[in-house]
Amino acid sequence: MKEEKRLLKKDIIEINDNKLFGYKVVREETIKSGKMDVEYVIMERDKNLRDYITLKNLEDAYYKAKNNIKEYKPMKEGLALFLFLLLIIPGILYVSKKRKEKKFILENNQKMKQEMAKIIQEGEQYRR
DSSP states (O other), X not given: OEEEEEEETTOHHHHHHHHTTTOEEEEEEEEEETXXXXXXXXXXXXXXXXXXXXXXXXXXXXXXXXXXOOOOOOOOHHHHHHHHHHOHHHHHHHHHHHHXXXXXXXXXXXXXXXXXXXXXXXXXXXXX
């Protein structure tokens, strides 16, 4: 029994991530969508693998951590300057909030990346 995923061929990172959890590229296909051709890679993983459940659990944990990585939107310098010039307190509050947000996001992303690396390292023992 096989488990199958269809990924965009151009999404190399996603393809490589799935290889970490026992998926193998089995074929490629092109689907016509109007004037464009969309290229896909079809990946499969055998559900009868001895360590299938472990790989599946590691994969779920990996993607949960990966989906928790946040993007920091930089401070708008023009807005900060405007708030400082016209309204000093809102300007200070805005800059303070953005600094705290940046610190939180950096700490969160570092933690998630460490967790992802740990999962990959643990999963290496089950890959063949």
